[in-house]
Structure formats: structure tokens, C-alpha cells
Amino acid sequence: MLDERGLYERLCLEGFQSGLSWLTILRKREAFRRAFAGFDPDGVAGFGEHDVERLLADAGIVRHRGKIEAAIANARATVALREETPLPELLWECAPERSGRPADVSAAALAKDLRRRGFRFVGPTTVYSALQACGVVNDHVADCFVRQDVEEERRIALTT
Numbered sequence: 001m002l003d004e005r006g007l008y009e010r011l012c013l014e015g016f017q018s019g020l021s022w023l024t025i026l027r028k029r030e031a032f033r034r035a036f037a038g039f040d041p042d043g044v045a046g047f048g049e050h051d052v053e054r055l056l057a058d059a060g061i062v063r064h065r066g067k068i069e070a071a072i073a074n075a076r077a078t079v080a081l082r083e084e085t086p087l088p089e090l091l092w093e094c095a096p097e098r099s100g101r102p103a104d105v106s107a108a109a110l111a112k113d114l115r116r117r118g119f120r121f122v123g124p125t126t127v128y129s130a131l132q133a134c135g136v137v138n139d140h141v142a143d144c145f146v147r148q149d150v151e152e153e154r155r156i157a158l159t160t
Contacts (some may be wrong), residue, residue, distance in 0.1 A: 011130050016067050045073070070119075094110050
């Protein structure tokens with residue numbers, strides 16, 4: 001199960017991927033990690049305008065002001081969530097077994113809730129993709145070679 005940092009990273013990368021190829025994001029992943037303090041929410045939450053300008057000049061990442069500012073806002077929102085419902089708990093509450101709802105309905109509700117809590121670039125499609133990437137939702141077809149591995153990881157996560 002991914003920890004807070006891993007979940008924050010997935011949400012950010014999903015936001016940066018919006019409108020682009022996943023291959024572009026995957027090729028830039030290490031540059032994103034360097035640019036965004038290893039996706040440490042506490043570190044990124046402290047970024048200011050100087051950091052935004054630095055990131056806009058970094059050719060190793062996607063240089064989109066709105067997405068960069070969203071990653072910073074999402075770090076601050078992730079830190080703020082710790083007082084109420086930490087990000088891992090919030091995302092795993094959307095698992096169909098826990099929510100009792102189809103995954104796409106849970107993703108839409110989570111997207112709305114995240115925006116209410118200060119997250120940005122987290123529409124229903126982006127959130128659904130993040131839930132897939134984190135294993136909260138397993139959309140692998142029945143005969144896919146990784147379906148059972150994902151299900152085992154989900155079982156462990158759902159019982160902890």
C-alpha cells in the first residue's frame with residue numbers, strides 16, 4: 001500500500017499527465033521527483049513564488065504554471081488532511097468494497113471532496129486514474145497476468 005508521499009506523487013503525476021502522453025510523464029518522472037523534493041508533501045507545501053519560477057524554467061518537467069501551482073496547493077492540502085482524514089485513508093475509503101458504490105461514482109465524489117479541501121487538477125477522470133494507479137480500483141481483466149497480484153495487494157490494504 002502506498003504511503004502519503006506515494007499517493008501525493010500519483011495525484012500530482014496524474015494532474016501533470018492531463019492532456020499529455022503517459023510516456024512523456026514517465027520519461028520525466030525522476031526530474032519531477034528532483035524538482036518537487038521527492039514529492040515530500042511537507043517540503044513542497046513550503047514552496048513559494050520563487051520555486052514556481054524555478055520550476056517553470058526546468059526543462060526536465062512539464063512547465064505548466066497551473067499544474068505546478070496545483071502540485072504545491074495539493075501538498076498543502078495533503079498536510080492539512082492529516083488533522084482530519086489522512087490522504088491514504090481518504091483514498092482507500094473509495095474502494096468499492098468499502099464505499100458500496102461503483103468506482104467511478106466514488107471517484108467523482110472524491111474529486112469533489114478533494115477540491116473542497118483545497119486540491120486542484122483533481123477532476124473525476126484524474127482521480128479515477130489515480131485510484132487505478134494506486135490499486136484502490138483494479139480494472140485488470142480477469143485473465144490479465146497481474147490481476148491476481150493487484151487483488152492480493154488490495155486485500156492486504158483493505159484489511160489494514
